[in-house]
Amino acid sequence: MKPLSSTARTRVRRLPERSSADRAVLYDILDAGMICHLGVVMDGAPRVIPTGYGRLEDTLYLHGSTGASSLMAGPSQDVCVTVTHVDGIVLARSVFHHSINYRSAVIYGTPQPVTDPDAKRTGLRAITEQLAPGQWDATREPSRKELAATAVLALPLSEASVKVRQGPPSDDEPDHALDVWAGVLPVQQTFGTPSPDPLLRPGIPIPGHIAHRVTS
């Protein structure tokens, strides 16, 4: 497995102990997410838009709706894709040491539009399965017309950095004597009871690949 690049912008300047050059960690962070925040430069100013994505080996596929559509119009341009998981609120004895336990991945590069129908289907499958594992095989595949109407971008995972903070607060030693509770409030993403489409035909049960995700 190739180590992650270390360019000027992926080198973590602040708190480098939170950085990890491990490609496996990058994959784990990406595979655990549902949306990314896609950054582009428009008229010299930054624009950050949430959008769907999927990973297949060393390629990140971006769904070309919403903000990404502007990337399809002009020539190829640099983007930044960030995926963040919030794992806990770090409650310290001092305001100063409050923090967040998180995992984040930041990817830089120039995505290319995917135009070949087979390659586009591959990318769309990755994006669909990222959001809803098992749905590609369970639902109607895109028609040729739908495929043509969907934009897919491919971004190589060649320049990326990951950053992770876990663990208890790091209060200054003198503050340990304070009469203040300190610790971590875990933050989780959970899935509720599926809500059927009001137009759902009677007698169609919730399939196992959806039901098994329910956590509450």
Add this chain to the structure above:
Amino acid sequence: MKPLSSTARTRVRRLPERSSADRAVLYDILDAGMICHLGVVMDGAPRVIPTGYGRLEDTLYLHGSTGASSLMAGPSQDVCVTVTHVDGIVLARSVFHHSINYRSAVIYGTPQPVTDPDAKRTGLRAITEQLAPGQWDATREPSRKELAATAVLALPLSEASVKVRQGPPSDDEPDHALDVWAGVLPVQQTFGTPSPDPLLRPGIPIPGHIAHRVTS
């Protein structure tokens, strides 16, 4: 309450029915979040970094650690701040109509460093209370030295757009006959059992303002 601006970049081009020019919706989306994704332009390329924030009336305060610190060094520059909540996975009968139920706020502007100690304290309080309501009064306030070591940016909420998608999938009518389950898998953010700092003094109970957030 002032309506939201409608500039070229805040006007929602695609699916304008998902847009809302309601400032109250903007506030709700911001107030429900814990982190934002801050976009800046560095050497002509976009950079998107997760960071803490807080809202006080028409001002968004950004915590000047992590990526924001680069904003403190040079002259004031444009940023884009995006806050996104994922509310559900929209499972359609066709791959094409899969979607995400979400609420997002996108804010554009030029943040200014907050330097006055009282104003900085106000901003830090907003950021702390956004993450952990009740903690500002329950913990040790920043010392003068800590205050000096913390960078706070203030961004006016003057140019912003919100976008919301809710509800069931919108499959094409002919697909309603398919033998495929369709509906929404709700996505929730929940808080687990607080984990005390291993260095916590014995006999300090979890305060109510933390305990009452626990959902599982």
